[in-house]
Amino acid sequence: xxxxxxxxxxxxxxxxxxxxxxxxxxxxxxxxxxxxxxxxxxxxxxxxxxxxxxxxxxxxxxxxxxxxxxxxxxxxxxxxxxxxxxxxxxxxxxxxxxxxxxxxxxxxxxxxxxxxxxxxxxxxxxxxxxxxxxxxxxxxxxxxxxxxxxxxxxxxxxxxxxxxxxxxxxxxxxxxxxxxxxxxxxxxxxxxxxxxxxxxxxxxxxxxxxxxxxxxxxxxxxxx
Numbered sequence: 542x543x544x545x546x547x548x549x550x551x552x553x554x555x556x557x558x559x560x561x562x563x564x565x566x567x568x569x570x571x572x573x574x575x576x577x578x579x580x581x582x583x584x585x586x587x588x589x590x591x592x593x594x595x596x597x598x599x600x601x602x603x604x605x606x607x608x609x610x611x612x613x614x615x616x617x618x619x620x621x622x623x624x625x626x627x628x629x630x631x632x633x634x635x636x637x638x639x640x641x642x643x644x645x646x647x648x649x650x651x652x653x654x655x656x657x658x659x660x661x662x663x664x665x666x667x668x669x670x671x672x673x674x675x676x677x678x679x680x681x682x683x684x685x686x687x688x689x690x691x692x693x694x695x696x697x698x699x700x701x702x703x704x705x706x707x708x709x710x711x712x713x714x715x716x717x718x719x720x721x722x723x724x725x726x727x728x729x730x731x732x733x734x735x736x737x738x739x740x741x742x743x744x745x746x747x748x749x750x751x752x753x754x755x756x757x758x759x760x761x762x763x764x765x
Contacts (some may be wrong), residue, residue, distance in 0.1 A: 542576070542665075543558065543573055545595075549619075551594045553597075555598045558602070562599075572615070573613075573615075573678045574665070575615070576617055577596040577616045578592065579654075579689050580596075580616065580744065591740045613683050616684070617636050617665055617668065618685055618687045619665070619688045620659045621653050621656065623658070623731070623756050624655045624658055626756075629653070630699070631724070631726070635703065635706060640709050641711070644713060644715065647694075647697075647713065648715070650695040652692055652694045652695035652696055653693065654690035655694065655755075656689050661688050670750040690755075695716065700713055
């Protein structure tokens with residue numbers, strides 16, 4: 542199981558993945574599961590979200606190695622994680638809630654199929670078990686598979702849930718990507734010495750299955 546390296550520098554991030562993949566192949570690993578990200582729609586080979594760039598390059602690299610044999614792969618696109626909602630809501634703190642969320646998005650239109658992290662982990666584990674028990678008939682061999690939530694919520698609907706959970710009458714204030722990149726929490730996106738927050742706003746452009754826990758239940762659980 543190749544867990545995505547934590548970085549925001551695309552080329553370096555990709556090189557780390559390549560090194561791990563090549564080492565696995567050299568060690569006679571027969572199948573590689575890769576934890577990708579669900580920021581490219583329903584298994585699209587492209588994405589406007591900059592954070593998805595390295596994942597797509599890694600998926601393409603795994604596919605390109607098939608001709609060299611014998612290792613196979615499955616890319617598991619996961620998310621978006623319910624617990625990561627602060628990233629998309631101006632680092633909203635449910636223990637210290639505000640009434641206005643500033644984002645480079647109106648909140649309308651296609652949204653996010655939130656999925657709880659431990660449920661994605663459970664689904665991933667079951668997929669690995671399925672491969673081990675498949676006797677060569679694994680449906681996701683050399684393919685990407687999407688693990689996501691059961692319901693798509695617009696950003697406005699997400700903020701409405703945050704308001705219900707915290708007892709606040711909340712609203713969204715839309716600003717430009719340039720303005721967003723200068724908000725006080727921009728220091729969270731400096732790497733190294735470069736403000737990457739403007740690039741990260743591409744995530745908003747990209748917004749568009751045990752029984753899954755719905756987003757509101759997850760957020761309420763974080764209050765305790």
